[in-house]
Amino acid sequence: MKSTGRKPGLGISLLARLELLLTPLFGSIRNPFHHLGALVVYFFWIVLVSGIYLLIFYRTSLAGAFDSVERLTHDQWFAGGVMRSLHRYASDAAVLVMGGHLLREFLRGRFRGVRWYSWFTGVPLLWIVIVFGITGYWMVWDQLAQFVAVGSAHLLDVLPVFSDPMVRSFLTNESVSDRFFTLIAFIHLIGLPIVLVLGIWFHVLRIRLPRINPPRTLMAGSLIGLLILSLLVPAESHPPADLMIVPQSLALDWLYLAVYPLLDHFPERSVWAALAGFSLLLAALPWLWPGRRPAAAQVHLSDCTGCGYCVEDCPYGAIDLVPRTDGRKYESEAKVTADLCVACGICTGSCPSSSPFRRHEPLTTGIDLPALTMQDIKQAIHTDGSGTHPAVLLVGCEHGVPVKRFSGPGLTTMSLPCVGMLPPAAIDYALRVGGFDGVMLGGCAAGDCFHRYGDRWTRDRIRRARPPLLRARVPRDRILMRRLKATEHKRLFSQLKAFRHRLRQMPGTEPGGDS
Amino acid sequence: MIALRVIGQTLVWMLLLAPAILLAQWPLHEPLPPGYGELRLSLVHTTQRLKPCRRLSPVERQALPPNMRKVEQCERARAPARTWIELAGRGLLDATVMPKGLHNDGRVYLHRRWSMPAGRYSLVLGLRDTPGEGGPDHQHRFELELKPGASALLLVGDGTVQLLAGGAAGTGP
Numbered sequence: 260m261k262s263t264g265r266k267p268g269l270g271i272s273l274l275a276r277l278e279l280l281l282t283p284l285f286g287s288i289r290n291p292f293h294h295l296g297a298l299v300v301y302f303f304w305i306v307l308v309s310g311i312y313l314l315i316f317y318r319t320s321l322a323g324a325f326d327s328v329e330r331l332t333h334d335q336w337f338a339g340g341v342m343r344s345l346h347r348y349a350s351d352a353a354v355l356v357m358g359g360h361l362l363r364e365f366l367r368g369r370f371r372g373v374r375w376y377s378w379f380t381g382v383p384l385l386w387i388v389i390v391f392g393i394t395g396y397w398m399v400w401d402q403l404a405q406f407v408a409v410g411s412a413h414l415l416d417v418l419p420v421f422s423d424p425m426v427r428s429f430l431t432n433e434s435v436s437d438r439f440f441t442l443i444a445f446i447h448l449i450g451l452p453i454v455l456v457l458g459i460w461f462h463v464l465r466i467r468l469p470r471i472n473p474p475r476t477l478m479a480g481s482l483i484g485l486l487i488l489s490l491l492v493p494a495e496s497h498p499p500a501d502l503m504i505v506p507q508s509l510a511l512d513w514l515y516l517a518v519y520p521l522l523d524h525f526p527e528r529s530v531w532a533a534l535a536g537f538s539l540l541l542a543a544l545p546w547l548w549p550g551r552r553p554a555a556a557q558v559h560l561s562d563c564t565g566c567g568y569c570v571e572d573c574p575y576g577a578i579d580l581v582p583r584t585d586g587r588k589y590e591s592e593a594k595v596t597a598d599l600c601v602a603c604g605i606c607t608g609s610c611p612s613s614s615p616f617r618r619h620e621p622l623t624t625g626i627d628l629p630a631l632t633m634q635d636i637k638q639a640i641h642t643d644g645s646g647t648h649p650a651v652l653l654v655g656c657e658h659g660v661p662v663k664r665f666s667g668p669g670l671t672t673m674s675l676p677c678v679g680m681l682p683p684a685a686i687d688y689a690l691r692v693g694g695f696d697g698v699m700l701g702g703c704a705a706g707d708c709f710h711r712y713g714d715r716w717t718r719d720r721i722r723r724a725r726p727p728l729l730r731a732r733v734p735r736d737r738i739l740m741r742r743l744k745a746t747e748h749k750r751l752f753s754q755l756k757a758f759r760h761r762l763r764q765m766p767g768t769e770p771g772g773d774s
Numbered sequence: 775m776i777a778l779r780v781i782g783q784t785l786v787w788m789l790l791l792a793p794a795i796l797l798a799q800w801p802l803h804e805p806l807p808p809g810y811g812e813l814r815l816s817l818v819h820t821t822q823r824l825k826p827c828r829r830l831s832p833v834e835r836q837a838l839p840p841n842m843r844k845v846e847q848c849e850r851a852r853a854p855a856r857t858w859i860e861l862a863g864r865g866l867l868d869a870t871v872m873p874k875g876l877h878n879d880g881r882v883y884l885h886r887r888w889s890m891p892a893g894r895y896s897l898v899l900g901l902r903d904t905p906g907e908g909g910p911d912h913q914h915r916f917e918l919e920l921k922p923g924a925s926a927l928l929l930v931g932d933g934t935v936q937l938l939a940g941g942a943a944g945t946g947p
Contacts, residue, residue, distance in 0.1 A: 291790065426885045484784055504924055504941045510798075511801075
């Protein structure tokens with residue numbers, strides 16, 4: 260038995276190696292890298308709670324803003340000071356994790372095709388969050404706030420929005436009014452949070468069963484980490500703002516305020532052009548780099564009973580139940596929205612008609628892919644004819660370890676768009692009719708399925724927790740599911756060897772040539 | 775074992791979050807090089823009309839509705855403002871700015887800032903706010919003592935021109 264063939268791309272390899280560093284400690288399902296989007300939302304919960312505490316003591320006035328924040332930071336360092344640090348660092352963590360989320364989805368190609376909507380709606384979210392942070396820095400009214408306020412005013416004044424330039428509000432210390440703080444507080448505390456929540460809602464609108472909250476262990480761990488860091492490196496203010504001086508040295512928050520130093524070197528219009536260009540490029544990526552679009556799943560009414568399992572299981576919400584059109588006794592039938600279908604095949608795996616035991620030729624099912632029909636799957640379930648035992652059917656997916664790299668006597672490989680495409684009956688068939696001694700499933704890493712739920716549905720079907728159920732008669736010890744990252748081919752290889760070894764020891768495994 | 779795992783996870787979280795805390799305050803940014811100050815110009819000025827107002831004749835006034843019988847008729851457009859600034863004998867600014875508004879009937883706004891080494895400078899401001907080409911209608915001279923880190927402000931309004939030397943007192947005209 261050997262492994263050869265195509266390796267995953269460099270970006271995916273580097274990403275997988277980085278993420279695997281955390282798997283031993285957190286486990287694959289709770290690997291923080293698998294929950295970046297949910298972690299961003301969680302960090303905003305921390306920001307919200309800590310922000311409410313800060314608001315109780317904050318004064319929205321020119322004279323009160325700086326002093327109230329200072330009192331909060333120093334007079335009650337154990338509460339207000341920690342809350343302030345938590346507020347700031349959770350905001351920074353949110354931006355950092357958001358950047359990681361964006362990069363990760365980009366490297367994995369999860370920005371195009373039907374996923375364009377989530378990608379596209381994520382781009383404004385970036386800016387909403389950045390503006391959120393910027394307005395937060397204004398509220399302190401220290402020298403950093405002054406630097407940010409003056410820079411923002413210069414930036415906004417080149418837009419044809421204000422007839423009276425905004426920069427006039429920051430000419431002298433006397434030209435800043437209390438109303439400014441009321442306005443900023445309104446924007447930061449009411450306006451932007453509402454816009455942010457709406458933005459997040461739009462972002463996940465097309466995602467079925469979105470994971471909004473990370474696992475509790477990640478919530479607890481990150482909160483403890485932030486608390487310790489807040490105590491070790493408390494957030495502090497700069498000296499109070501004075502518009503008649505230029506701050507000499509600023510501890511700039513580069514995650515939120517990186518745009519302002521650009522104003523020292525480039526005209527405001529150039530900075531706007533760069534920001535707009537970057538945003539447009541980012542938003543247009545799904546169309547600039549569309550990738551291939553496989554043919555959508557097809558419904559075969561002769562085998563569709565309108566049970567709705569495919570509707571439940573489709574991670575993309577691409578299938579609906581509609582009233583029956585062919586006059587058969589069933590109430591409804593499945594209907595695929597081709598624009599939303601990525602041809603993952605999970606619907607084939609969920610269809611009770613997807614059974615290789617059925618005898619008609621060619622074998623059809625209620626729903627399958629034109630490029631990989633149920634007949635193709637049935638034909639692939641046969642041993643290599645070498646008579647080598649234990650014979651194993653190794654089923655992989657396009658995004659996990661490439662199983663086609665493995666070959667050898669007694670080993671048959673089958674690569675599906677997603678392991679969720681494999682109907683439970685096909686496992687039964689492989690063991691009872693196909694002549695296999697065992698079936699090994701090697702999908703994406705646990706908690707990191709490319710199609711989000713393919714691995715989970717498969718596991719649940721085998722455990723008889725989700726229909727269609729794998730028959731109780733099928734010996735579970737002859738089935739092995741190992742969910743690994745695309746780079747873990749050596750691990751899959753060793754686990755395959757160990758599985759074959761176990762199979763060899765089992766009574767009932769036919770004796771034969773060894774691999 | 776569980777305790778070790780919790781400690782390990784906490785340490786990893788601190789390691790993962792450290793870049794966020796680091797980038798929240800480092801590297802330091804210096805808006806100005808050491809020994810430099812800043813000069814700001816804020817010009818908000820109403821220039822003269824492109825054409826002078828014309829007094830309406832009694833016949834013209836009579837032709838108007840009773841509630842709209844004004845004495846003068848003025849065209850809305852105003853002249854652009856041309857501003858010169860000379861600093862230590864060298865030209866720092868020569869800008870012509872149109873008045874705001876769709877009909878160029880608003881005020882002229884001009885805001886600029888320059889960083890420069892601290893020191894004593896003679897500053898000359900010229901402003902032309904009447905139609906046509908030519909030299910300045912108003913000229914003002916200042917002695918500016920710019921201290922390191924100071925942000926001086928040349929404030930030009932309607933009939934008022936002030937130099938506010940930031941950080942320390944400057945001398946007026």
